[in-house]
Amino acid sequence: MPFSEIFLVVGSLLVIFMILSLIRAVLGPTIPDRVVALDTINTLVVASMVALGAGYKEVIYIDVAIVYAILSFIATLYIAKYLEGGI
Amino acid sequence: MLTFIITAVAVFALYLLLTAGSAIPGSTVFLWSREEILAGIILSIVAGLIGRNVLFREKNYRMLNPKRWFLFIVYLVGPFFFAMAKANFDVAYRVLTGKINPGIVKISPKLSTDLGITLLADSITLTPGTLSVDVNEETNDLYVHWINVKKPVKIENVCGSFPEWARRIAE
Amino acid sequence: MIELILRYILYIFLGIGLFFNCLGSIGLLRFPDVYTRLHAATKCTTFGSIFIALAVIIYGLGCWYRGESAYATLALHTIAALAALLITNPTGAHAIARAAHRSGIMPKQAVMDELKEDKIE
Structure with a gap:
């Protein structure tokens, strides 16, 4: 097995953790619980994109990961502002 | 300009x-x-x-000093990374056993600048058992959610030597 | 020889990263209220992602050293992604915690809450 395939295995395992977090997003009794689950999924998506970029030898995956990290941060801030009653 | x-x-x-x-x-x-x-x-x-008014809103150029950036990197790889590793084993212990004793406590780190308080709050969030919840913008007091409250509350127990580092880096 | 050592370091880093990411997801399911869930989610996933990114950086630098120059850009871009993750993650957690407290969700099993006391005054 070529070494770069280990990164593909890591990426697939991260998807399983995303599904675990998704259970909390579905169950979550309050809205902030769901937002926390969403935030966790975003971080895991960034990590798995970095791993897949190394696995497929494509730099573009990592560029997308940078932009995804920043945009998901902005989305979290907006939801937080909305929950505070700022918008 | x-x-x-x-x-x-x-x-x-x-x-x-x-x-x-x-x-x-x-x-x-x-x-x-x-x-x-x-x-x-x-x-x-x-x-x-x-974006010329974003980075230097207070017309204060002290972060251009390379010594502060050097200190920042030393802080990141030294005490910060160590505390973060400790925090993760702490959380692992609490996830597996479920022993928690949470509460929200107030600390006054006596920092005056926005950058310093931001650095301290982010450090607190990533280090053992603590999560910054809110800040009083007039007195710069931080409200910290602490997962294992030990009374009486002392600032050394909450965030160690981080206020010193934040003061050295950002003020 | 060096290649073998690097390979084992990579396995260890990826293992640590996966373990802590898994722990973050389990903590999210197990803890009782939003603040303790934030503890698990933020700390563990940030730490795990740092280690996965470090493994990719080491892999890129190792391949670059062996003569495949495209991997140097992989390592550089991963450093940028790591910096973005390290800045945005705790700030987002702080925003969610503040929003939760202001929208009236109090910590469960709490022994003290000085923020609530100060707000009432």
Whole structure:
């Protein structure tokens, strides 16, 4: 097995953790619980994109990961502002 | 004017970092192709014009001192990384056993600048058993959610020597 | 020889990263209220992602050293992604915690809450 395939295995395992977090997003009794689950999924998506970029030898995956990290941060801030009653 | 130049140079450095290795045979400047450099200069001038009031809102240039950046990197790889590793084993213990004793406590780190309080709050969030919840913007007091409250509340127990580091780096 | 050592370091880093990411997801499911869930989610996933990114950086630098120059850009871009993650993650957690407290969700099993006391005054 070529070494770069280990990164593909890591990426697939991260998807399983995303599904675990998704259970909390579905169950979550309050809205902030769901937002926390969403935030966790975003971080895991960034990590798995970095791993897949190394696995497929494509730099573009990592560029997308940078932009995804920043945009998901902005989305979290907006939801937080909305929950505070700022918008 | 000075803020515009600093912002444009910082944006240009980031652009160069992200396009390194784009050299095409025939039109190349070290690692970059000539077209990339030209596009980077134009874009960084535009970004500098738009964002010139963001980085230096208080007209305070103390973060340009390289000694502060050196201290920041020492802080990141030294005490911060160690505390973060400890925090993760702490959380692992609490996830597996479920022993918690939470509460929200108030600490006054006596920092005065926005950057210092931001650095301290982010450090607190990533280090053992603590999560910053709110800040009093007049007195700069932090409200910290602490997963294992020990009374009486002392600032050393909550965040160790981090206020000292934040003061040295950002003030 | 060096290649073998690097390979084992990579396995260890990826293992640590996966373990802590898994722990973050389990903590999210197990803890009782939003603040303790934030503890698990933020700390563990940030730490795990740092280690996965470090493994990719080491892999890129190792391949670059062996003579494949495209991997140097992989390592550089991963450093940028790591910096973005390290800045945005705790700030987002702080925003969610503040929003939760202001929208009236109090910590469960709490022994003290000085923020609530100060707000009433």
